[in-house]
Amino acid sequence: MTDASLVILYVADPPASAAFYRDLLGKPPVESSPTFAMLPFRDGLMLGLWSRRTVEPAAEAAGGATELAFTVAGPAEVDAVHRDWRSRGLPIAQAPADMDFGRTFVALDPDGHRLRVFAPEMP
Template identity: 65%
Template sequence: MPDFNFLILYVDNPPRSAAFYADLLGRPVIEQSPTFAMLPLREGVMLGLWSRHTVEPTATGAAGFGEVAFAVGDAGEVQRLHDDWKARGLSIAQAPTRMDFGTTFVALDPDGHRLRVFVPQDAA
């Protein structure tokens, strides 16, 4: 079975998105051009940011129809990240909320991609 090692988001401006994610996640940009940028998410997993204007084949979907999810250790960390991301100016699509899977919030990146932070129910 192939190994999962890459997540690619189609973005309007890869250098701008790379700066956004580098600052938000505290990760370095390890590759950058006008049409593509890449950051490590964790060992063996990369985040690629590809220009939606140059990707081939042409991407037809829109941002917001999927999510990038980040698990944290407890509900306090969910609240702390919510407050931090809101102070950074991210649009908050869902304030911290208790759902059937745990406590969560959703923010949007500059291209409208959904970023969900959550703590699994058994850890909340």
């Protein structure tokens, strides 16, 4: 099996979403058009932002049905990222909490996609 190379979110406004993720991730888009934008994560994984109106075949999924998860080093970093994202005005769907898998919180992007930050609980 081949490795995953691209995660695609369907968005209302790819240039606006690209600006949001550029500011959030600190990395500029490597591709940008009115209907599609792409930004790099680490290790070659890319984030695609495709216009909901032009995706083929048409997709019915709406924001909130997708979650991107970001792993951080520990519980204190979860809280620090939460403070940073909250200060940037990101809507917070779940305040920092300790769950069975570790410390986590969930923010939302402009289309309602869930952005989970978590620190796995170490045995």
